[in-house]
Structures are given as structure tokens and as C-alpha cells.
Amino acid sequence: MPQKRIYIIDDDPIYQLVTKKLIEKSNLFSETKAFGNGNEALHYFEITGDLPDVILLDIEMPGMDGWDFLDELLRIERSFHKEATIYVASSSIATEDKIKAKNYHCVKDFLSKPINLEKLKVIASEE
């Protein structure tokens, strides 16, 4: 099984950096990229058509938040006939966000920060 490509969308630069480093060290994914907010990521997807296999998505973001991003992503995915598996990664403990996430078909799971090696292994092994 070829390794998956995993992209991070999060406004916390330290999280971005740390998580990216962890993914690289784990050697579980073939490629990783980080975006500071939804708009940035969508802009990139639209231009390049480069959609990853997995997205680690933060919810609480200024400007376009996670949910807005999801709506936009679905539109782009349809035009590229590709589908990314979304993992919502949040430090929030609010249950309402968990429930909301389940309404999105493309959202595979709701993960609590921090993202560690075990969680990455699970993501990598998921079909």
C-alpha cells in the first residue's frame, strides 16, 4: 500500500510546525504540507488540483473557519473528482463540534489535539 499524502490546515504556527515534524519523523506518509487557514488551502487546491488523501483540519480559525472550509472543499472535490479523508483536529472539548462533524460525510473522525504517533498510525492504516 502506497503511503498517503497528509496536509495540515491550522492557524497555530507552532502546532503546524510540530505536527509536520512529527509526521515527517514517523515516515508513515509520503508527503505533508501545512496551511495557516482555509482560504490559503482552498486557493492552493484550486490552482494545483493537488488534493491530499488526508486533511488534518482545525475548526477554530479566523476568517474562514473549519466548517466553511468543508463546504467549499466539497465543491472543489466534485470538480476534481477526488476525495480527501478529513480528520477534524481540535483542542476544543465542546461536544457540539463533535456532533456537527458527524454530519459531514467526508469527515472520518474527530481527533483531540495533540496529534501523536499513535493517532498518525491509525490515520495511515485506515482505508
Added chain:
Amino acid sequence: MSLDTRITALNSWFLSRPKTSGLLIFIILLSILNLSIYFKYQAVKQSEQHNMSNILGVVKQNVEQTLRNSYVATITLALTIDDSGNPKNFEEVAKRLVSNYNSIDAVQLVPNGVIKYTYPLKGNEAATNFNILESPLHRKAALKAIATKAIYFSGPVSLKQGGIGVVGRLPVFKKDKFWGFSAVVVRFNTFLKSTGFSSFKSDKYYFQISKTNPITYKEEFFLENKADFSGKDYQMVEIPEGDWKLYIIPTKKSHLLLEFFPLTFIAFFLSLLCGLFVTTLLKKPSELQKLVKSQTLKLMRSEFLFKSIFDHAGLGISHTNSITGNFIDANDKFCEIIGYSQEEIKGMNFMMITHPDDLQYDLDNMERLRNGEISQYSMEKRYINKSGETIWVNITVSPLWEKNERPNNHITIVENITKRRESEKLILESQQKIKDLIDSIDGVVWEGNSEEPGITYISKKSEAILGYTPEEWISDAYFWRKIIHPEDRDWVIEKSAECARERKPFDSEYRMIHKNGNTVWVRDIVSIYHESENSIKFRGILIDITKSKQFELDLNNSLTLVTEQNKRLLNFSHIVSHNLRSHTSNIQSLINLIEMSEDENEEQELLALLKSVSEALNETIDNLNDVVSIQTDITPVIEELNLNKYINRTLEVLRDQIVKNEAKIKNNISDGVTVKFNPAYLESVLLNFISNSIRYKHPERKPVVELNSYIENNYQVLEIKDNGIGIDLKKNGDKLFGMYKTFTNNVASRGIGLFISKNQIDTMNGKIEVESTLNEGTTFKIYFK
């Protein structure tokens, strides 16, 4: 029965029977008239009879005169006979006799029945020597004369010498020996002449002479007109010397009756006429009398009726002198009402039994009645009965005089209404009780109906609750809607109209304006009552709920506050979980990486990151401290602060930013404007909003910030208007004042400023509102209490 009444009875008897009376008059009149006619008839008849008998008497005398003359002549003649039976100087004596007596035509001496001597001989020669005793015609008469030894007249017979005559024969005896006869011959014509018939001759009567035939014994008539007259009113005398009967006979059969018949007829008609006249004359009075009789009967009946009404009426009736007020008469019921007897009442007047308080009004009415100002009157008044009790009565006074007549008496109809009065009093009392009860209800009770706008009743409480008297309410059909609070008026009217239309009860809370201008919260509960098919009644109660409404509002405010606090708390917990966790998770990850790292450079790099995370954590904790301090500082100091002074201080702090961004600040606030606020909070709030206005400037234009202040609903408002990028309120409105909510990618936005400002304003009982259009600008309104 007196005579008069008998006459009256008789009169009325006749008057009532016109036909009988007419018939009676007819019969009586007819009888009287016929009787008088009869008497008249009798008188005429008698006078006629008398006349006839007179005439007959004269005739008889004449005949008797002739006979006497004849007798004298025969005697004279007989005296001429001498003793030898020979007449002496016959011629001479005879001559003298015949010339003396006109009634004698001839004289004869008949010795032994043979006619020997006759004077005058001339014309009588044939009789000489005629033996009368042998003549059947004369023998019987001759023998009768001999037998009676008196003169006897025979005839009228046919004479030997011719003609008809009467012969009187006197038997002459000489020496008691029959000698012969001395006779006179009277010719029938002469005889008739001597009777004087001719002098009595008239149309009225005729005469007849009869003699019984000596041979046939039949009565023979000798004059003309021998018709049977036995049916006629004849008279007759007999002359025995000749056995004659003299008759006087009315020419016609008695016409007297016939003559009187028209009179009878006239009498009959006259009577009939009178009878009819009387009948018709009596008919009128009879009809009138009948009418009078029936009217009298009616009158009697009605009098009886009225009398019995008067006596037995269920109402008291008195007959009173209108001038003096004295009772003339009163019925039993009246006596029963006032407790006096009939006799006692007759000595009293109505003033004596009328309650003094009611007397003047009664007298005034009576005065007006007497003056003709009113035709009758009714009033309720009190009598004092014999026992001294008060009796309530309703009297109706009707005058017994006609218009334009002098007042005399009147009738008073009296109804005892004491019981009714008592029950009315009870009803009034209970009504008053209900009214008092309604008025004591702590709400405005009202009533209206579907037929007319407005209300028909409203309780007195309206004055206490809304300041308006019931009169003010009732006088204006649209009063209610006029005093509804303008903000509630439209929906309340619409809803009540809808409920009325659909016949549904109405229960709403709305505001009304008290007469003094205050707002009064009311709960209006309206029920619907069906009176009839088409009309419905509304009954409602307006309850003053201002106080409870205030409580409710306060409660709502508290609830809002609590909810807000809760929200903030929840937010806070999220902040704690999210913001702290994001840092701790970063620290965890970094430590993990450091442990995994084998490269020293990398380790150093990671440690530097760890340090920045620790700083960020520190900052977050500081921020949380700020928030917590606002939340926990329950009674921060409040001072009256000059707004411009604080604005200027803030602008001084932001001077670098203003200059750098070429921002223009327009402060339109006058110097005197103050707000009651905590000084530190005001500094923080002003700094936050003004710096935001500059920070979130529109990239294509220089920032302009306009500051205004005015009073709105008891709040001093500070308006901060910018021309910045604006906020999508639809999307972010609810998050605007949340902690760590940022809506731009501006690196300076921390998501904490508005959150803290909001908390500070809330704590000061103020509020904050925002209006914004994307790409045009945002206006914040801060309301200072």
C-alpha cells in the same frame, strides 16, 4: 203602584205596541163614527115616518070629513021621509045637499033596496029601479049596513049608472021596520079629490087605498101603482066605515141605508187612516222606546259592572272631592289599604293619610290637574295607615269633569306597591352589593356588546388604575383604543377585533397610558356571552400588571444576565479548554519531539519553540486573569466621567497608529458630556473600539473615525463610526463579542478586545449594539446607563 206609574205603564204599553194601538184606535173610531151615523140614520128615518103619519092623518081626516058629510047628507035625506014612507021635498033637500057638499056627487033614496029617487037624475038614470039587494056587488055591503044599523060605504065599485064610485048607505027604519036606504054616491074621482092626495103628491110617496073584496076576500087596490109594496116602509090607517085601508108608501124602497153607506165607508177609511197614522206615529216612539229600553238596560248593566268593579276591584278606588280633598266614597280595597272603615273615610281627606314628605308633590299635581295643565297623573307615594305604618302606593288620579268644566270630583286608583318597593329595595341593595363587589375587584370590570362600539359599563376602578372616570369611558365609543400605548395599539385592536369576529375569548397583556401619562401594563381578559343569536356581549377585566410586569421584566433581565453570564462562563470554559489545551498540547508535542530528537541543533530549535509556547501560554493566562477580574469585580467604582477627556487621552495613546495609518478622527462630542462608568473600564473600552476602527481599516481608503454622543431611552450613547472593512453580521454576529474570535487574518487581532469591552460594559449595566456593512464600515453604539 200610583196612578202616574199606571199611566206611564199604560203609555209604554201602547207605545211599545204600535200595531195593536193602531188597530184599537181604528176599531174605536169606527164604532163611534158608525154609531153616530146610525143615530143620524135613525133620526132621519123617524122624521120621515113622522112626516108620513102626519100626511096620512090629514088624509084620514079628509076621508072622514067626506064620510061625515055623507052621513049628514044621508040623515038629512032620511029625514025627508015621512011616516008613510014617502019622501017629502026630496028634490029640494037633495039639491041643497049636493050643492052644499062638494064631496057628494049624488044622493039616492033606496026604499027596499030599489033605487027610486036620485038626485041629480041626470047621468044617473041607469040606476033607477036597480035593486041593490039582488046585486051581488052591493048586496053584502047593504046587508052589513042593515046589520050594523049604521051607514056603511061600499066600493069603490062599478056603478050601475057607469063609472066607479063609493056608495054610502044608511039603513032607514020606520017604526022599527026597515024602510030602505038613504044613500050618497061619491064618484071615485071626487072621493080621491076629497082625500087631498093631490096636495100631498110628491116624488117621495104615493098613496093606495084597498078594500077586501067581499066575494074573493082578497084585498083589492084601487089606485095606480098597484105593485107590491110590502117590503117598503109604508104606513096604513083603517077606515072602518068602508073597511078601507089607506096606505102611504115611499116612492122608493128606503134609500136611507144606501145614503148612509158612503158615510160609513168614509168613516171606515177615516178610522183606518187614523189607525195607520197612530201606528206609524207610535212606531217611532216605540223604536225610540225600545232603544231607550236597551240603552237603559246597557246603562244599568254597565252601572252594575262599574259598581261591582268599584266594590270588588283588586285595586283601591276612591272618589274624592277635588277642591277639598274630602273622600266621597271608597271601595273595600281602599279601606283595606289604609286601614280605615268606609264610615271613617267619609269624614276624612286624602291629605290626612298622605305621608308629609309626599304631600306637596301630590298637591302640586292636583293643582295642575285642576288648572287643566295635565289630564291625569300617576305617582308613587306613601300613605300612613290607621296603625301608623307607611304604605307605599302607586296612585292614578283621573278627573271626573270634562274639559272646560269646573273641577269637581276625581277618581283615584290606588295600588299597594309596598311589597314591590321592598323587593326593589332588596334588589337595589343586592345591586349595590354587586356593584360594590365589582368596584372592589382590583381590576377594571367592563361590559360591551357587538351591536355598538364602545362599552356600556365600566367599574369605578378605572379611575384608580388608569385615572379616567367611568363617565369619560362611556362618553367616547373609541376611548379604549385611544389610551392604548401607541406601540401596542395596532396589534391589540387587531387581535381584539379578530377575537370578537371569531367569538373567541381574548387574553392579552399590553400597555395603556394613564391619565397622568404613565405607562400602565394591563392584562385584558375578555369573555364572550351570547345574548341572542345575533348579539353577543363582551365582559372583560383589565388587571393592572405593571408591578408584576416590572418583576417579569426584571426577571427577564436577570435571566438574560444570567444566561449571558452562563454563556460567558461556558465561553470561558471553552477558552480554558481550547486555548490552554492548544498550548499544552503543543508543549506535549514539542517534548515528544525533543525526546525523539537525536540532532542537537534540532533540539535547540524545538526548545526555542517550547519557550515561545510557554510565552503564549503566559499571555493567555494573563488575558484570562483580566477577564476573571472583570467577572469577579462585583462592585467596581463608578464615577461621573467627562467623555471627551477620556477620548482625548485614548487618542494620545493611539497617536502613533493614527499617524501611521493617516487616520482622521472626527470628534463631534461636546465637552460637557459625562457618563457614569468605571474609569479603567472606560479607558479600556475607548482604546479597544477606536484602535479596532483603525486596525480594521479598508485597504483602499484612509481610515475615518467619527465620534458622536446623544441621549436615547435614558442612555447616554457613544457612537463610534468607521469606514473600515465592515463585519459580516449575518455570519459572525453571534461570535462578535466572543473570546478569541477573530474574523480577519490580521496578525494583530487577538480575539480578546471586544470580549473584554463587552464584559466591562455589561458589568456597568450598559449595552452595546453594532451596525455594519461589509466594505463600507461599522458603527458601534455604546449605551451608558
